[in-house]
Amino acid sequence: VAQDEFGIIERYFARPGASRDVLVGIGDDAAVLDVAGPIAVAVDTLVENVHFPSGLPAEAVGYRVLAVNLSDMAAMGAEPRWCTLALTLPQPDETWLEGFAAGLFSLAERHNVALVGGDLTRGPLTASLQIIGTIDREAILRRGGGHVGDDVYVTGTLGDSAAGLALLEEGMVGEGSTHVALQERFLWPEPRVTAGRALARLASAAIDVSDGLIADLGHLCAASGCGAAIDTERLPLSAELLSLFPPNVAEAYALGGGDDYELCFTAAPAQAQTVEAVLAGVGCPARKIGRLVAGTGVQVRRDGEPVVPVSTGYRHF
Ligand SMILES: [Mg+2]
Secondary structure: OOOOHHHHHHHHHOOOOOOOOEEEOEOEOOOEEOOOOOEEEEEEEEEEOOOEOOOOOHHHHHHHHHHHHHHHHHHHOOEEEEEEEEEEEOOOOHHHHHHHHHHHHHHHHHOOOEEEEEEEEEOOOEEEEEEEEEOOOOOOOOHHHOOOOOEEEEEOOOOHHHHHHHHHHOOOOOOOHHHHHHHHHHHOOOOOHHHHHHHOOOOOEEEEEOOOHHHHHHHHHHHHOOEEEEEHHHOOOOHHHHHHOOHHHHHHHHHHOOOOOEEEEEEOHHHHHHHHHHHHHOOOOEEEEEEEEOOOEEEEEEOOEEEOOOOOOOOOO
């Protein structure tokens, strides 16, 4: 059934009950938002076969395009509020659109994010979402605020998502609960929005781990004008990851694998107890994995000795 662009957007993406600060939502030439104070804006695009494997369930694509953007809001300490969506599809497949919308809205509703505009075009499968959040002028969490001597932390566990993707690509779906747990980390990443906001006044710098720890911590270091030294013994590795892979492979996934959407942040050592208490208060585990040091780049150490990591993360081009 051929449907026009507006018919499809209205049918699958217009939801009633928009918040008071959406003066005009989906259906006009532009959305109009009632914003007081600073806003944080980010955009992220997912291309089939580049950012996710072809055949990924539509629900997971819809969920993911919002999750990666929520993760960027988390890394800034912002509160995500509104988003717009540009979707490019080979053909308007109703079952796929229903699934995509269900995945997107399941996460949007949990985070009180309103979809306020959309665009639909025909072409290779691509989902692009722009997110807008509010942010406290005095608590903008940036990559560049780190100082030599600050502790380096990561939330959650690392490497599960990259390992889960590798299992998915080998077609090892449903082969035991451990496989499933890792695959779910890839399919349904949990952006650390609450933790990001809790850290906004406490951390000196932050970034989300989308391309891999070494790559993303490297970006934080470059922006902060220093280097980092991290210890492999301190990497937070899940029991699932360690049960399926030898320690050196688990470590390589944790250091170089992307798509974890955890936060990597730094804080002055004097803040350590507060950081721990604040994150415990929002139910977010975090581990201190090293320090910011003079120099440039990320040094990886095992038992205090420098090692050369296997992979240094996803490259966009
Ligand atoms: Mg990011």
